Amino acid sequence: MLFKLTLGSVRRRRSRLFIALAAVTVGAATVAALSAIYLDLRAQMTRELRSYGANLIVVPAESGSSPAAISGQQLQVLRSLAPPGSLQGAVPYLHGLVDVSDGSRQARTPVTGTIFAEALKVNPYWKIAGRVPAAPGEVLVGTLVARRLALSPGNSLTLSPSSSAVVDQDASTAGGETPPPADRGTPLELQVSGVLSTGGAEDERVFLDLSQAQTLLGRPDQVSSVHLSILGQEPQLEEMAARIQNRLPQLVTRPVTRVSQSEGRVLMRLSLLFYLVVGIVLVTSALGVIITMLNMALERRKELGLKKALGAENRHLLAELLGEAGLIGLMGSLLGIAAGFFLARWIGWSVFDSSISPRPAIVPVTILVSLVMAGLAVLAPIRLAARIDPAVTLKEE
Amino acid sequence: MFLRLLLSSIMRSRQKKLLVVLAATLAAIVAAAMMTISLDIRDKMSRELKSYGANIMVTAAVQPLAEEAGPETTVADRTELIDESQVPKLKTIFWRNNILDFAPFLNAAVTASSRSGKEARLEAVGTWFEHQLVIPTGETVRSGLAPLRPWWDMEGRWPADGERAVVVGRDAAERLALQPGDTVNLGFESGSVDLPVVGVAGTGDEDDGRIFLPLPVVQQGLAVPGKIGHLEVSALTTPENELARKAENNPDSLTPKEFELWYCTSYVSSVAYQLEEAIPGALARPVRRVSEAEGAVLQRVERLMWLLTLAALLSAGLSISSLMSVSILERRVEIGLAKAIGAESSAVLRQFLAEGAVLSTLGGLLGFALGSLLAREIGSRAFGTVISIEPVVLPFTLALSLAMVWLSSGSAMATIIRLHPKEAIFGR
Numbered sequence: 001m002l003f004k005l006t007l008g009s010v011r012r013r014r015s016r017l018f019i020a021l022a023a024v025t026v027g028a029a030t031v032a033a034l035s036a037i038y039l040d041l042r043a044q045m046t047r048e049l050r051s052y053g054a055n056l057i058v059v060p061a062e063s064g065s066s067p068a069a070i071s072g073q074q075l076q077v078l079r080s081l082a083p084p085g086s087l088q089g090a091v092p093y094l095h096g097l098v099d100v101s102d103g104s105r106q107a108r109t110p111v112t113g114t115i116f117a118e119a120l121k122v123n124p125y126w127k128i129a130g131r132v133p134a135a136p137g138e139v140l141v142g143t144l145v146a147r148r149l150a151l152s153p154g155n156s157l158t159l160s161p162s163s164s165a166v167v168d169q170d171a172s173t174a175g176g177e178t179p180p181p182a183d184r185g186t187p188l189e190l191q192v193s194g195v196l197s198t199g200g201a202e203d204e205r206v207f208l209d210l211s212q213a214q215t216l217l218g219r220p221d222q223v224s225s226v227h228l229s230i231l232g233q234e235p236q237l238e239e240m241a242a243r244i245q246n247r248l249p250q251l252v253t254r255p256v257t258r259v260s261q262s263e264g265r266v267l268m269r270l271s272l273l274f275y276l277v278v279g280i281v282l283v284t285s286a287l288g289v290i291i292t293m294l295n296m297a298l299e300r301r302k303e304l305g306l307k308k309a310l311g312a313e314n315r316h317l318l319a320e321l322l323g324e325a326g327l328i329g330l331m332g333s334l335l336g337i338a339a340g341f342f343l344a345r346w347i348g349w350s351v352f353d354s355s356i357s358p359r360p361a362i363v364p365v366t367i368l369v370s371l372v373m374a375g376l377a378v379l380a381p382i383r384l385a386a387r388i389d390p391a392v393t394l395k396e397e
Numbered sequence: 398m399f400l401r402l403l404l405s406s407i408m409r410s411r412q413k414k415l416l417v418v419l420a421a422t423l424a425a426i427v428a429a430a431m432m433t434i435s436l437d438i439r440d441k442m443s444r445e446l447k448s449y450g451a452n453i454m455v456t457a458a459v460q461p462l463a464e465e466a467g468p469e470t471t472v473a474d475r476t477e478l479i480d481e482s483q484v485p486k487l488k489t490i491f492w493r494n495n496i497l498d499f500a501p502f503l504n505a506a507v508t509a510s511s512r513s514g515k516e517a518r519l520e521a522v523g524t525w526f527e528h529q530l531v532i533p534t535g536e537t538v539r540s541g542l543a544p545l546r547p548w549w550d551m552e553g554r555w556p557a558d559g560e561r562a563v564v565v566g567r568d569a570a571e572r573l574a575l576q577p578g579d580t581v582n583l584g585f586e587s588g589s590v591d592l593p594v595v596g597v598a599g600t601g602d603e604d605d606g607r608i609f610l611p612l613p614v615v616q617q618g619l620a621v622p623g624k625i626g627h628l629e630v631s632a633l634t635t636p637e638n639e640l641a642r643k644a645e646n647n648p649d650s651l652t653p654k655e656f657e658l659w660y661c662t663s664y665v666s667s668v669a670y671q672l673e674e675a676i677p678g679a680l681a682r683p684v685r686r687v688s689e690a691e692g693a694v695l696q697r698v699e700r701l702m703w704l705l706t707l708a709a710l711l712s713a714g715l716s717i718s719s720l721m722s723v724s725i726l727e728r729r730v731e732i733g734l735a736k737a738i739g740a741e742s743s744a745v746l747r748q749f750l751a752e753g754a755v756l757s758t759l760g761g762l763l764g765f766a767l768g769s770l771l772a773r774e775i776g777s778r779a780f781g782t783v784i785s786i787e788p789v790v791l792p793f794t795l796a797l798s799l800a801m802v803w804l805s806s807g808s809a810m811a812t813i814i815r816l817h818p819k820e821a822i823f824g825r
Contacts, residue, residue, distance in 0.1 A: 019719035026715045030708050041701075048697055052449065052690035057602075105462045125689035129646075143682075147459040199454045199684035257601030258548040262448040266694060269445055272779040273438075277431070277702075280771075281709045284427050288716020291420055295720060298413075299727055343708070351700040 003323075020292045020377075021328050021335075027285025028336020028370040032362050033343035034278045041274065044352045045267060046231055050088050051124045054227035055259040056237055058244065061252050069222035074248055078226055081243045086236070088229035089121030092210060095224045096217040097162040100206065105149050108162055111206045113213020113223075116140070122229040126202070129153065130194030133209065138193035140207040146195045153194055159206070160187035161216060185216040233267070234260045282369070289377040293325070297381030304385050305393030317385045321378055329374030333367040340366065403751050413724055414756060420720045421757045421798050424713035425764020426771060429794045431706035433772035437784045438702050441776070442695055443633045447497060448547045451629035452687040453669050455479070455487075458680040478503075478624035481612075483676045487630065488532040490671040495633040495663050498544040500524050501625040503615045508584040509608060511573040519569055520607045521583060523615025523625075526556045526564070542609070545629055546600070553577030553596035561611055564596040568605040583610070585618030630672065630681075634665040636692035636699075641666050645683075665692075710797070718805030725749070725809035732813050733821025742814045749810055753802040761798035765791050 058078060060068040070092070079090050094113040099106060116132050130153030133140055139159075141151050151157065196202055214220050230240055237260055241253040297304075304317055340362070407414055457477035484501055487493075503523040510516040527541040543555050554577075556562040563583075565575050575581055579594050592610065599605065616622050637645075644651055644659045645666035651659060659667055665688040669681035735745050769786045776784030813821060 019722060023715050023719050026712050030712055033708070034705075045694070045697065048693045049690060051693050053686045107462055123686070125685040127685055144456075144459050148462050150461040197682065198686065199682040199688075200686060203682070254601060257550070257599075258448075258450060258546075261548045262446070265448060266442070266445055269442070269779060270698065273434075273775070276775045276779055277434075277705050277709070280427060280430065281705070281712050284423060284709060284716065285712045287423055288420070288712065288719065291416060291423075291716060292719040295413075295416060295724065347701075347704050351697055351704060 017324070017328065020289060020296065021332050023285065023289045023292055024328055024332025024370055024374055025335040025339060027282065027289065027373055028333045028366050029339035029343055030281045030285060030336075031278075031369045032337050032340025032366045033347065034274075034281070035362050035365055036340065036344035036359060037347055038274055038278070040348070040352075041270070042267060043231075045270060046233075046263070049263045049266065050229055050231060052259055052263070053125065053256075054091070054122050054229050055256050055263075056228040056230055056240060057254045057256060058226040058228065058251050059224070059254075061250055069219065069224065070226060070251060072221045072223075074251065075223065075226060077247060078228070078244065081247060082228070082230055082240060083236075086231045088231060089118050090226055090228050091115060091118040091122045092223035092226050094210060094213050094217065094219065094222060096213065096219075098159045098206075098216065099162055100145075100149065100157055100159055102149050102151060102155060102157045107148065109145055109206050110204060111159065111208065111213065111216075113208055113210040113217070115210050116207070119207075122227055123198075125198065127197045128194040129197070130192070133193045133207075136209045136212055137190055138208075139190045140194050140196050141192050142203040142205045142207075143195050143197040144203045145206055146192075151192050151195070153192055155192045156189060157192065158187050158189055159208070159216060161185060161218065185218055188212065188216055233264050286373045286376060289373050290380065293377040294380045294384075297321075297384050301384070301388060301393050305388050305390045308388060309390035309394065314386050318382055321382055321385060325374040325378035326371070329371040330367070332374065333370030336370060337363055337366050399748070399751075402748060403755070406748065406752055407755060413727075417720060417724060417756050417802075418760045418763075420717045421760025421802055422764040422767070423760075424710075424717050424801055425761045425794050425798045426768040427709045427713040427764075428706075428797045429765045429768025429790050430771040430775070431702075431709050431768075432790045432793060433769055433784060433787050434775060435699070435702040435706055436787050436790070437772075437776070439635075439695055439699055440633070441780045441782060441784070442698050443691070444497075444782070445780070446691045446694060447544075447631055447633075449687045449690060450684070451498070451545050451631045452634065452665055452684050452691065453630040453632055453672065453681055454684050455628035455630060455672055455676065455679050455681045456626070458678050477678070478621060478626060479628070479676065479679060481623050481625050483679075484625070484628065485530055485532040486675040487628070487672055488530075488536075488538055489534075490668070490675050491660070492632065492663050492668050492671060495668065496630060497633060498631040499540050499628060500528075500542045500545055501612060501628050503612060503619070503621070503624065503626045505585060505615050505619050507608070507618070509569070509573055510582045510584070511575050511579060513574045515573045517569065517572045521615060521618075522604075522607050522609045523612040524609060525558075525612055526560075526609075527558050529558060545631060546598075546604075548601065549604075550599035551596050552599070553594070556595055556611065559611075560595075561614065562593045562595040563611075564598055564609040565594055566605040566607045566609075567597060567599045569608055570594075570597045581608070583608070583614075583618070585615075587618060587620055590614060590618070632665070632668045633663065634668060634688065634691065635663045636696040637664055637666065637688070640664075644670075714801050714805075717801045721753075721802060721805035722809040725806050725813065729813055729816075729821045732810075733816065733818040736814075737818035737822065745814065746810060749806060750803060753806050754799060757798040757802040758795060760802075761795040764798065765794045768794070 058070065060070050062068060075090070075092055079087065091114060096111055097108055098111045100109045120126060120132065128140065139157070146152065190208065196207065210223070214222060230237065234255065237255040241255060244251060244253045307317065457479050459477070481501060487496055487499060501524060505521050505523070507519055507521040508516060509519050525541040527539070527543055529537050530540045531537050556564065563581060565573070565581070570576070573581065575594050575597070577595055577597060580591050581594055582589055582591050592614070612625070616624065640655060640659055641664040644664070648656065648670060665683040669683055672681040673679050732745055736742070769790070772784050773786070776782065
């Protein structure tokens with residue numbers, strides 16, 4: 001009976017119910033879309049923030065006798081210690097001093113051997129005029145060095161091991177002075193493939209392929225430091241540092257506080273903002289549904305009065321109204337989930353240039369929210385219906 | 398006559414009219430709040446991102462080495478210095494209000510030794526810690542290292558303006574066995590000086606191995622009075638786009654119109670360019686690790702905010718439209734009657750649209766006020782700072798409110814007007 005009544009009522013006022021349904025759908029779609037986005041938002045923003053550079057730096061512990069260095073094998077171990085999917089990049093650096101000469105000018109220059117593919121992963125902000133070295137005979141020259149020596153892409157230069165033992169600029173990071181290596185390489189003829197600008201210390205250095213640098217500086221299989229870019233905030237970084245300490249106690253790991261702290265704060269602000277905005281949208285949708293249903297109930301006073309006059313009790317009317325609300329809520333939520341899915345994908349592409357994956361958790365959440373909205377909305381009409389006096393209602397205009 | 402009809406129509410069945418105003422207010426609140434936040438969000442997130450550190454580095458312009466220079470010359474030699482007296486000029490550029498924090502630096506290699514007998518060769522950094530600078534307009538601005546290093550974990554305190562005291566990096570302090578309250582001896586080429594340590598800083602980067610002194614001490618030590626090596630500047634900037642990147646590579650490649658657009662937008666490349674204009678002989682470079690990260694975050698956040706605004710408006714719009722259609726449909730009889738006694742369709746339409754305009758304006762004004770307050774509340778909760786009320790949002794709010802009311806009532810109206818008066822009054 002209830003079913004027949006509800007169906008009949010729905011058929012009779014299709015257009016009004018359709019509008020109420022639309023309101024619930026929009027609310028549901030917004031909830032579904034925003035929930036999907038939020039779950040991905042943190043992940044997306046964390047990835048954006050990783051463009052800020054390394055958040056973990058590993059150096060060898062200070063030791064008196066042997067030159068402080070990290071070996072190639074230790075580098076591999078470091079890479080394997082990161083949780084799967086979280087390692088954006090691990091770039092090794094070998095620092096030293098060389099004599100640079102381009103034929104007419106010469107000077108002593110800090111030089112760094114690295115693996116360029118990894119360097120670009122960890123430092124996506126590197127701006128290269130020209131191109132990154134593709135073959136071992138090519139170097140990347142910092143912009144200040146390029147100005148000093150009047151170098152541009154295509155020029156040749158010669159790097160020779162520095163004759164005097166001078167304190168390496170990055171001694172403090174590498175942990176103590178590097179004693180003069182026993183076996184220095186021969187001068188290298190190289191070509192400038194690009195000029196690097198970063199606004200930082202890299203602008204004053206020359207970068208070349210790691211193995212070439214190791215040969216040139218007479219430090220085979222050695223690197224001065226490893227910079228890691230790992231997805232995550234302070235807890236994940238501390239965990240990684242602990243793991244490294246466990247496996248490779250001869251290395252010292254430092255989280256780069258400026259990076260992790262800033263990221264944490266930015267993410268917190270974004271989350272707060274997001275919650276507040278979602279709150280606004282939900283409240284608006286809910287109020288919209290409430291207003292619509294209230295309005296509908298107001299105009300149904302006569303119909304409800306008639307039913308009461310024919311013998312319907314309050315609970316029958318209640319059941320009918322609740323049935324309608326339930327139907328709207330359920331249908332609205334299903335439509336909303338579908339619409340929300342497309343909305344989330346659209347937002348994902350416009351804001352983050354990547355797709356947002358659907359998550360099953362959204363379905364129950366959205367249904368719940370829609371039913372609550374519909375339920376809240378129907379409270380006022382129910383109160384109205386209960387208080388209807390058939391005699392009064394049927395008589396008035 | 399028209400006005401009288403309008404007024405009497407509004408006054409009738411006030412309850413229902415009130416519902417319409419309520420819905421319009423609701424929509425207006427959402428519109429006003431979201432628009433106000435979106436306009437301000439870039440500024441607020443920008444300030445949040447200042448915790449990344451300085452985004453512009455100013456050094457002396459680098460000249461090519463003389464061809465006779467021998468192999469003893471190190472590329473990193475800072476033979477060119479900037480005059481300290483030029484520093485106030487950075488607060489005179491077009492984008493002076495976007496320059497938030499700045500500090501000068503002069504580095505030197507020193508031999509540091511402590512009372513406990515430990516000695517080490519370190520890099521000493523001369524800078525201002527907290528300095529009140531007088532700029533050419535006569536105003537005083539706050540400058541110094543403290544705001545540029547918000548992530549430093551300080552044991553002890555920062556030196557006061559003009560105080561002859563030092564801050565030691567955590568690793569350096571360990572090597573020299575120093576604590577706040579100890580004295581450290583710093584040996585320059587020209588002589589040595591004893592200074593009290595007032596702070597030990599945990600920095601999480603290379604600064605842990607350095608020692609930070611008041612600028613005049615290093616200037617004296619290197620015998621270069623009134624000179625500095627470089628400036629760090631933290632400026633509020635707009636995310637870079639195609640135009641900005643083109644300009645950064647070569648400002649001369651822009652057309653005059655493009656140049657003006659670029660110059661008058663606070664791109665980091667544009668601010669850097671203006672700093673070079675203000676300080677002769679300077680080279681200003683964006684610190685890319687900071688400016689790129691800032692740009693990426695700001696761009697995403699802005700886009701997200703506007704999309705959320707759209708979603709919120711859609712939601713509000715539907716609420717209004719459902720209400721409006723229902724309330725128009727209710728007045729079938731009234732409309733049918735008006736037509737039956739001879740009113741033209743257009744006249745009826747005008748009447749209803751005017752009514753909608755009045756109600757939506759009321760709702761819009763109220764909504765703007767409440768929405769702006771809501772935005773301020775959100776601002777203080779999410780950002781801890783005040784979001785300013787933007788008057789430019791008002792006309793948009795009113796326009797949106799009007800559009801929503803008209804669009805939703807318009808379609809319902811169109812249906813009814815097409816009906817024959819008899820059908821409208823007595824139903825089909």
